[in-house]
Amino acid sequence: MTFGLGKQLRPCLRVVTFIVVFALLSLLYMVEQSLPRHFEHVATSIIEETNASENIDRLKRFLVWSSKCKIPDADPYQKSVMKLMKPAEPINCSNKAPLTYVVSVTNTSQYKLVIDTNLKNKYVTDQQTLSCCFSIITRDSLSSKPTYNKSADNLYTLGSCKHLENETILHPEVEFILVKCHSEQAIASGKNKRKEVYSNMHAVVPIKEEVKWKLETNKSSKHPRRLSVLLLGLDSISRLNMIRKMPKTVSYLTQTGWVELKGYNKVGDNTLPNLMALLTGYNMKEIKRSCWPSMDAKFDDCPFIWKNFSKQGYITIFTEDEPTISTFNYHKTGFVNPPTDYYLRPYLLAAEQHLTTKMKDSMAVCLGPVSTADHILHYVYNFLSTFKDALYFGLMWLNNFSHNNPNTPGAMDSRMVSFFKDLVQIGTLNSSMIVFLSDHGMRFGKIRETSSGWLEERLPFCYVWVPEWFRKENPAAYRNVIQNGNHLVSPFDLHLSLRNILDSNTEDSTPWNAMNTTSGCSSCMDLFSDTTEDRLCEDAGITPHWCTCYEYRSVPTDEKVVQKVAKFVVNEIHDYFKNRHPAVPTDLCATLQVHTIVGAKIKLPHDGEHVSYNDYLITFLTTPGKALFESTVRLWGHDSMELQGKISRLNSYYSQSRCIADSELKPFCFCVK
Incomplete structure (x- = not known):
């Protein structure tokens, strides 16, 4: 029975065996065909895991690392931030080149105002004539009277408009000029049709009587070579946003030997406390107690370090745009007397009132046919060119393209690179310590609400330059500057660095040693000294709320x-x-x-x-x-x-x-x- 049944089942078994063998062969073929895809998937997983590992490692990196301070090196390109980033629109103020310009007269200290005759056809037709005039702008002479004290920093005088043919030599004391041009055309009624077609302003740097003694002092000094000082500020730009939006500038500074202070930590909420720490060495409690008791009080009595430099024969300059919201004037009195030898505020007040302004993010990015930033950069460049062989202390602060929008700085990236290249050409980098910095990152808005917004607000960018000759003559001091680039640093430390420059200028001092403290931070140290890397925030004058070390x-x-x-x-x-x-x-x-x-x-x-x-x-x-x-x-x-x-x-x-x-x-x- 059994053997008989087996014979009957043999055909079925052969069929089943065939099916099983065929299935196994098919499976092997499918596996073989899938191996490359399987390995590709594995490789992709490995890459993803490697990238994840690298990201973890990146999150573990720190700008500052010590037992007492750990500041993380956050990714500038986090998704939460990049969602808010947009390409910066170019700042285009006019489709026409400026009709007028100012040049210095060869072998004199005078300037000449010129109409570019090659551009006249851009402003008037053949049937029209061009009529131009210029007015002189001065700080209001009534500012010395007590009645005008509280508003002195907001007053200026606009002179009568004098006819300008093609060019004219400016009076030696002229600083600021407003130019207006009209087209005139005869019409059928016999009258002339008159229309304004051009308005612009120019700022020049005359050799003032009050600075001539400084030039003579500089020439007669037998003291060893001294450093000039230039502080260049862009408002509200964090270190991370500088990397994101101004990569050309970052690359240029890095490649040309500037030292980045990666652990530069702000000490106050907005511009005022951070600039006052840098310029006076005081915190805001001390400022209010000693020299600025109320919002209505003037700032003239505060111990700005430019006063100390001025006493040593340095020619001084301070310029800040956006005069309505500027550091010392936003709901404040400002200065009754000009704080420095050269002070651009009257020019900017007149420009905002008499020129066509172009607004972006509630900021005046254009004053007439020229960007606001270019007005100031040209002025600073002219100042540095004029006094390239003298000692100077300068502060430039720009708000208009960075204060309200984290994207707009991208529009100035190439312009800032060209500005630094211009400074190289006129020798500024061979004579000056330059600090290029911001006061803080964005303090409000969507970017502040991101995961890195807390760090961004507290860590503005800061770069320092010292000349090649200084590095060779003071190798230990320069080595300390480099080392401090990886330490916790505050505006109080920068202030002491400026104080060190002052002290090194005196005959009885030992150059480049820390001999000062500042009342705002008794434990702070200047960049030329070997600051300990184990600093607490309180060692740098930084209160717990602003401290990024924890x-x-x-x-x-x-x-x-x-x-x-x-x-x-x-x-x-x-x-x-x-x-x-x-x-x-x-x-x-x-x-x-x-x-x-x-x-x-x-x-x-x-x-x-x-x-x-x-x-x-x-x-x-x-x-x-x-x-x-x-x-x-x-x-x-x-x-x-x-x-x-x-x-x-x-x-x-x-x-x-x-x-x-x-x-x-x-x-x-x-x-x-």
């Missing part, structure tokens, strides 16, 4: 202690209004309340550090108005709390706080009416 751990926003911290900050805002003098009427600004706690972090102690408190970094929204605030609060035990520095406003408040003029209260005001 690591943080996130904590749940619904924790009771976090809720208490948020309410404490809001109460501090209320107290700030109550204690402000003069007090703001209570019916102007709404009473704020905590709406939502967006995030909370607790600061982790350094290795081996023992503390009896906890620092909380908290971000929250208030109502009404949905203001986004950030603050660092120190908590002892369960109830004792103290603000660590200023309360930061992270989103825009311009439209919400128009009812008050106090710039320090504006971030906290939601106008009721």
Whole structure:
């Protein structure tokens, strides 16, 4: 039975065997065909894992690394940031070249104003005639009278418009000129049709009587070669945004031997405290106590370091654009007397009033047919050319293309490279210590709300140049500058570096040794000295709220202690209004309340550090108005709390706080009416 059944099943078994063998062969063929794809997939996975590993390694890299300070080297091209980045639109102020220009007269200290006759046909037709005149602009002579003191920095005089044929020699004391040109054409009624076709301004650098003694002093000095100083500032550009939006400038500076201060950390919220730390060595409490007691007070009595340089025979210059929101004038008095030998403010005030302005992001990027930046860069270049063989101290600060939009600096990338190349041509880099820097990164807006926005705000870019001869004569000092590029550095350290230059100029000093401290930071050190890499933020005059050295751990926003911290900050805002003098009427600004706690972090102690408190970094929204605030609060035990520095406003408040003029209260005001 069995053998008989086997015989009957043999055909079936052969069929099954054939099917199985065929299936196995087919499977082997399929596997063989899939091997390249399988290996390709594996290779791709390895690459992805390698990239992930590299990204992890990159996140582990630090700009500053020590037992007391670890500043992470964040990726400039994070996705959250790049979503906000757009190509910068060119700043095009006119389709026509400027009709007039100014040149120096050969072998004299005078200047000549010239109409470019080759361009006349661009402004008038053959049936029209061109008529031009020019006016002299001066700082208002009434500024010395007490009645005009509070507004002296906003006053200028515009002279009568004198006819300009083709060219004219300017009076030796002329600094600022307004040019206007009209087209004139006879019409049927016998009258002339007149239309303005061109207006522009020019700034020149005459040899003033008050600087001639400095030139003579420089010539007669037997002191060894001394450094001039040039501070070049671009407002609101973080180190990371400099890399993103001005890569040509970064590449040029890196390739030509500038030293980047990678750990340059701001010390205050906006421009004023950071510039005052650099220029005076004082923090804002000391400034208010010693020389600027109120918003209505003048800045003339503050100990700006340009005064010290001026006493040593340095010719001084200060220029800042956007005169309405400039550092010393935004809801402030400014200077009753010109702070430096050359001061561009009257020129810029007149330009904004008498020239056609082109606005971008609420900034005047064009004044007439020329960009605002070019007006200032030309002026600074002329100053440096005029005094290339003298000692000078200069401060240039530009706001118009960087203050409100993180994308716009890209439009000035190539222009800044050409400016630095121009400085090489006239020898500026052979005579000067140059600091090219910003005050802070973007303090508000969408970029501030990104994962790297906290770091960006606190870490502005900063590059330093010292001449080749200085490097050879002072190798140890230059070596320290390079080393300090990887250390925590603040504006107070830069101030002491300038003080060191001053001290090295005196006959009884030992050059390039740290002999100074500054009241704003008694433990700070200049760049020419060997600063310890194990610096705490307080060693550099940086308060905990602005310090980037610490690591943080996130904590749940619904924790009771976090809720208490948020309410404490809001109460501090209320107290700030109550204690402000003069007090703001209570019916102007709404009473704020905590709406939502967006995030909370607790600061982790350094290795081996023992503390009896906890620092909380908290971000929250208030109502009404949905203001986004950030603050660092120190908590002892369960109830004792103290603000660590200023309360930061992270989103825009311009439209919400128009009812008050106090710039320090504006971030906290939601106008009721």
